[in-house]
Amino acid sequence: MNEPQKNTDREVVLQVRHLYKSFGENHVLRDFSIELFRGENLVVLGKSGSGKSVLIKCIIGLLHPEQGEIQVFQQQVIGLEKEALDRMRTRVGFLFQSNALYDSMTVRENLEFPLRRHGRDKSLSEVNDLVMEALENVGLPHTIDLMPAELSGGMRKRIALARTMILKPEIMLYDEPTTGLDPITSREINDLILKVQDIYKTSSIIISHDMGCVRYTANRVxxxxxxRCFATGSYDELQIHPDPAVNGFFE
Amino acid sequence: MKFPPATQRTLAEIGAISRFTGRFFSRVGKPRFEVQEFFRQCYMIGNRSLGLVAITGFILGLVMTIQSRPTMAQFGAEDWIPAMVGISIIREIGPVVIALICAGKIGSGIGAELGSMKVTEQIDAMEVSGTNPFKYLVVTRVWATTLMVPVLVIFADFVSLYGSYLAVNMRGVTSLALFTQQVVDSLVFSDVLPAFIKTFFFGFAIGIIGCYKGYTSDKGTEGVGLAANSAVVVSSLMVFILDLLAVQLTDLLGLT
Incomplete structure (x- = not known):
C-alpha cells in the first residue's frame, strides 16, 4: 500500500462540509464532512446503500444536497450556474459504476464525446492524438473501432476511464471501480488507478467496499x-481502530 | 375533493408529460443546436420505418378496396371506389394507421433506447461531459419524429393508393391514369391540408411521449421494458385523442 503523507501544509483541493441529502424519509447523508488533499487517493468506505455514490454525485452536481457546502478548488459547487458548473466538470472526472459508455457509438466516438464541448478549438489530428494517447494509457489502442457491446467488462471499465481521462481532470471520482469484476481484472483496474495518480498527478476520491481495492489504492480511508464521516485514517490505522463499527470492515 | 389513487396517478402523469413538453419548448430555441444528431435521428427514424410503413399502407389500400366493393356494387357505384378509397385513406385512415404503426415502431424504440441510457447512467455521463442531454437526446428526437412522421404518412398514402389500384384491377380493368384521375378529381384542398397538418402533431406526440417515458424511467432493467411499453400505449392513445380534436376543429372551421 501507498505510504500516507502528513496532512499538514498540504493543499486542500476539495472540501465537503456538513452535507445533508435525503430521498423522502431516507436520510442518506447527515452532516457529512470530508477533505481531499492534492495528489492523494482517498477511499470512502461504507456499506451498500450507505450513500457513498450519492456523495460523489453531489460533488459533480448530478444531485442537489439540501444543506451543506461543497468546495472544489475553493469554488462553491452548490448553486453554481450551468456554464461555471461545466467549467468545473472539466477539472473533475467521474468514472461511473456502470461505465456509462454510449452503446450507440464506437470506442473512438465515445472518447471524442467529451471533446465535443470542451475541445472545440482542437484540430482533427490533435483530437486523434488525444484519443490514441488515452487509449494507450489504458492499454487498449486496438479497440478504437469496436462497439462497447463487443468489449469485456474489464475492457469497458478501462475505456470508460480513458474517456474520463481525455480531459485530463485534476480530481477523479471513482464510483465503485472494481464492483462486478474478477480479482485479476480488479487488480488491473487498481493498477490503472495508481498509474493515473502517478502520470496525471490527480487527486482522487474512490468509492468502494472492495477491501482489496481499498488496501491497494488508498492513501487515506x-x-x-x-x-456521517465516522472515522478517517490510513488503512492500517482503521484496521486496529477500537470501534467494532470501524474494524468490522476489515475482518 | 379526493380522487381515487388510479385517477390521481393518471392526472400526475398528464401533469408530468405537460411539464416535460414545456421543458422541450423552453430549450428548443436556445443554442447550441445538435444538427448532426438531428439528421442522424431523421435518417434512423425515417429510413428504418420505411419498409414497415410501405407494407402497412399497401395492404390497407388493397383491403379497403376489396372490402368496399360488395357494398358499392349493391348501389351500382363501383366507379366510385377509387374516389371513396382515396378520400378515406388520405383524410383519415392513412394518417391514423401510419401514426399508430409509428407509435409502435418509433415510440417503443425511443422509449427503450433512452430508458436504457438512463438506467446505465449514460444520460448522467453526458451531463457530466458538458453536453446537455435534454438537447442532445430529446430535442433532436422530437424534431425528427415531428418531421418524419408526415413524410412517412405521405409515402404510405401513395403506396396505399397503388394497392387500391391493384385491387380495383383484380375484378375489372382500370388504367393507372384513369384511377389517378378519379382520385385526384375527388380530392379538394380541405381534404388534404387538415390531414397533412395533423400528422405533424401525431409525430410530435410520438416523439415527446417516447422521450418522456425513456428519459424519466427508473427501477433498472425492469423500467426499460416498462418505458417502451407505456410509450407505445400512451402515444397510441394520444394519436386518437389528437385525431378527435383535429376532426372537431376542421368541422368547426367548416373544412369538411
Missing part, C-alpha cells in the same frame, strides 16, 4: 456510517 474515510468511513461513511449512518450518513
Amino acid at each position: 474515510a468511513l461513511l456510517v449512518e450518513g
Whole structure:
C-alpha cells in the first residue's frame, strides 16, 4: 500500500462540509464532512446503500444536497450556474459504476464525446492524438473501432476511464471501480488507478467496499456510517481502530 | 375533493408529460443546436420505418378496396371506389394507421433506447461531459419524429393508393391514369391540408411521449421494458385523442 503523507501544509483541493441529502424519509447523508488533499487517493468506505455514490454525485452536481457546502478548488459547487458548473466538470472526472459508455457509438466516438464541448478549438489530428494517447494509457489502442457491446467488462471499465481521462481532470471520482469484476481484472483496474495518480498527478476520491481495492489504492480511508464521516485514517490505522463499527470492515 | 389513487396517478402523469413538453419548448430555441444528431435521428427514424410503413399502407389500400366493393356494387357505384378509397385513406385512415404503426415502431424504440441510457447512467455521463442531454437526446428526437412522421404518412398514402389500384384491377380493368384521375378529381384542398397538418402533431406526440417515458424511467432493467411499453400505449392513445380534436376543429372551421 501507498505510504500516507502528513496532512499538514498540504493543499486542500476539495472540501465537503456538513452535507445533508435525503430521498423522502431516507436520510442518506447527515452532516457529512470530508477533505481531499492534492495528489492523494482517498477511499470512502461504507456499506451498500450507505450513500457513498450519492456523495460523489453531489460533488459533480448530478444531485442537489439540501444543506451543506461543497468546495472544489475553493469554488462553491452548490448553486453554481450551468456554464461555471461545466467549467468545473472539466477539472473533475467521474468514472461511473456502470461505465456509462454510449452503446450507440464506437470506442473512438465515445472518447471524442467529451471533446465535443470542451475541445472545440482542437484540430482533427490533435483530437486523434488525444484519443490514441488515452487509449494507450489504458492499454487498449486496438479497440478504437469496436462497439462497447463487443468489449469485456474489464475492457469497458478501462475505456470508460480513458474517456474520463481525455480531459485530463485534476480530481477523479471513482464510483465503485472494481464492483462486478474478477480479482485479476480488479487488480488491473487498481493498477490503472495508481498509474493515473502517478502520470496525471490527480487527486482522487474512490468509492468502494472492495477491501482489496481499498488496501491497494488508498492513501487515506474515510468511513461513511449512518450518513456521517465516522472515522478517517490510513488503512492500517482503521484496521486496529477500537470501534467494532470501524474494524468490522476489515475482518 | 379526493380522487381515487388510479385517477390521481393518471392526472400526475398528464401533469408530468405537460411539464416535460414545456421543458422541450423552453430549450428548443436556445443554442447550441445538435444538427448532426438531428439528421442522424431523421435518417434512423425515417429510413428504418420505411419498409414497415410501405407494407402497412399497401395492404390497407388493397383491403379497403376489396372490402368496399360488395357494398358499392349493391348501389351500382363501383366507379366510385377509387374516389371513396382515396378520400378515406388520405383524410383519415392513412394518417391514423401510419401514426399508430409509428407509435409502435418509433415510440417503443425511443422509449427503450433512452430508458436504457438512463438506467446505465449514460444520460448522467453526458451531463457530466458538458453536453446537455435534454438537447442532445430529446430535442433532436422530437424534431425528427415531428418531421418524419408526415413524410412517412405521405409515402404510405401513395403506396396505399397503388394497392387500391391493384385491387380495383383484380375484378375489372382500370388504367393507372384513369384511377389517378378519379382520385385526384375527388380530392379538394380541405381534404388534404387538415390531414397533412395533423400528422405533424401525431409525430410530435410520438416523439415527446417516447422521450418522456425513456428519459424519466427508473427501477433498472425492469423500467426499460416498462418505458417502451407505456410509450407505445400512451402515444397510441394520444394519436386518437389528437385525431378527435383535429376532426372537431376542421368541422368547426367548416373544412369538411
